[in-house]
Amino acid sequence: MSRIELIDIEYYHGKDTPYEIHALKNINIAIPEGQITGIIGHTGSGKSTLVQLFNGILKSHSGKVMIDSEDIWQKPKQIKRFRYKVGLVMQYPEYQLFEDTVYKDIAYGPKNMGLSEEEIDNRVREAAAFAGLDAELLERSPFDLSGGQKRRAAIAGIIAMRPDVLVLDEPAAGLDPRGRDSIFNNIREYQKTLNTTVIIVSHSMEDMARLCDSLIVMHDGEIAMTGSCDEVFSKADELVKMGLDIPQITKVMQLLSEKGIDVPKGIYTVEQAVEFLKSLRKSKKEALQ
Amino acid sequence: MKNIAFGQYYPARSPLHRLDPRVKIILTILYIVCSFLCKNVWSFALLAISSIMLIILGRVPFKIILGGLRPVLIVLIFTSIINVFWTKGEILLLEWRFIHIYLEGIFSAIFIIVRISSLIIGTGMLLTYTTTPIALTDALEDVLSPLKKVKVPVHDFAMMMTIALRFIPTLVEETDKIMTAQKARGADFSNGNIIDRVKALIPIIIPLFVSAFSRAGDLATAMECRCYQGGEGRTRLHVRHMRFKDFIPLVLIVVFGTGLVLLNIFAPGFTMS
Structure with a gap:
């Protein structure tokens, strides 16, 4: 388990260009450990930008990202360490598949970590199981899979790195209701089995309500609310005002x-x-x- | 990656932004010709002044213009050094062993710098900074349309260019996304030797090609669904009409060119050898 804390974060898209946007304003949060935390917000509220700070894909213009009380940008050369600690599944992750078999693709992350063949094999099989991917699909080409299977293969690619924190950006976007439910079930099971911290970004209130232990609501690049599902959904009027559905x-x-x-x-x-x-x-x- | 401003279009409200892009293409060609008409100090001075006026007219920050000149900086330095040391003239300024520097050499170095930078500023201010790439290809189709008479597929070329330009930001965004996704899996693009770095590109290039091809297929289907069949009988959504205002710059550039020639002939000064 790892603790993520964000202190006084400010982030701009396209800083010092005519297109500058103040994407994150004065963000101060701590992500609860060993729980599923949902980050919800309208399109363009800064959710995706926020999660890309967690593993140092983006660097904030001011403020600190702390993982286990350690500033991740203290030694910029060692940023990779935090990429393995905080596994980030991007939006529509199926676009990241590139190897000729699903097995090799899932093994890409662990291989970058410099693990032994045996360890990689263990992790790939374990990750595939967690992501709900049949073992027989491992030898197929990722480009022959269906949309939902591709998504699962991509998620397995992150899980295989055994991150302390798993971050999923809209993991169910574009899937049919059954695919969505089953991916969420897999995520919940994964969280329960390993008792890791999981962060899910979504704008679907329904999904978040069923899945998450606590919620962070974002609006216009700011944290609008934090708290348990009870606390957040009891303020339905405010959510509606922010253009969010309940x-x-x-x-x-x-x-x-x-x-x-x-x-x-x-x-x-x-x-x-x-x-x-x-x-x-x-x-x-x-x-x- | 996001900072790649393709075509370097700089959004602003200025007379140059509003000018008809077809006029701007013609102006650019004439401006290039004008810059080669310059022969002596006075005409080069006029050329330099005109470049500065263009910058002011287009309301593009000076910093961005300087950024645009940076890629040719090496060429500028190199050519001016050659000019300073290798031009032979009458007024000797410095002599040391085999090095002879003449006043003419210094002038011709300055001339070269003024000419190259005003070429870049001129085309930049008249076209790339003040015209969106899409407006530019549309205008290019119009300007080249006489070639249709000799069966050059002008429309098809313009359409291809439009599509290519249209997809550059999309592909840049896509590359960015894939790079992020692979970085999250521990990919490293900036360390290691050449072979490692080339290998690190494979996880980006393959997904990029896959999605580019599928996008191209989708676009072709969508165009066919809308009965696209080339330029024959096709009309435009935005038809541009030349206004009186659009002819004024054409008159101005002719006056400018004539002025340069007159300065060459009648104003005494250092002449480029």
């Missing part, structure tokens, strides 16, 4: 409360809603008797 079930609950039913705040999954409605029905019945 889970559909939360919307239904809101409508119910507008109709005068006493609905507790912070219901954001269907399971919770079912529980609540059942108890409501029970108390109604008791009231009738």
